Amino acid sequence: MRRLATLMAAPILALMLTAAEPPAPPDRPLSDAAQEARAQALFKDVRCVVCQHEAIADSPAGVAGDMRRLIREEIAGGATDQAVRDDLVRRFGDYVLFTPPVRAGTWLLWFGPFALVLLAGGVLAMRARRHPAQAVAPLSPDEERRLDEVLRNEKLRRDPDATSPHDGR
Template sequence: MRRLATLIAAPLLAVLLTAAEPAAAPDRPLSDPAQEARAQALFEDVRCVVCQHEAIADSPAGVAGDMRRLIREQIASGATDQAVRDDLVRRFGDYVLFTPPVRSGTWLLWFGPFALVGLAGAALILRARRRPVEVAPLSPDEEHQLAEVLRNEKLRRYPDATSPHDGR
């Protein structure tokens, strides 16, 4: 009985998991070509919050369609491009813009990669400037001990055993 329930529930669950977001309502361009051009330019600068790697101009997500409609409404009501951007940042955060503003909250985003490259370069320069450690010559007693170890190395207890120093 339990197997039958699983066999029935599995395809139903698969269909529910693969159900896509409803398609966005078709875009209705603004009647004024200048305003529509401004809207299209803003669409390229605004990131889709669902896709995150696409501009809302290219995104098929329903949220992107809603964002396009919101931008068109604000432009039609007379808002400036900066006012539209400010409203989007207020609603969705700095991440919604492909080029977020430079301010204290976004310094790491803007200057972090340069700082990492600078630190890596400094580490490489410091490492290259380090002088090699000079090895002191062996004392006669140490040379004697080394000779003894090397002599015993040739007389292995197990002739089939290999040493990592054999070069094989």
């Protein structure tokens, strides 16, 4: 029975081992130093679609290697930086850029935090207006007389647990 389970598990294990993403092919820098500098600058502005928190300049993912190669090909073909960005956005969406453009689809991303702060401030202001601070009623003459009597008769004594830097202990 154990052999049968091992024989059935072996193909599944082999499939799992081969399903891992292959390593990215090594990068081939552009021969023109100015074009390679443009490509490197773009690599830092483009988000890896697999890692999502890394720029493709730092990502070891195969997709990031493909994106670097694509950017280099477009730059070598004479595309401007903006044309390369537009092509990446067309392929992968606005999320691929660390600083997406400001347009109707990204308003929430750009202005959402400010809107939340304004909304929270508005809610706090409305709650403060609805529940104004209640004024404390002054003491009646009878209450003032009793308070004076208690204060005169109360012998102030020192708390034995309290300490002061001036105690000299």
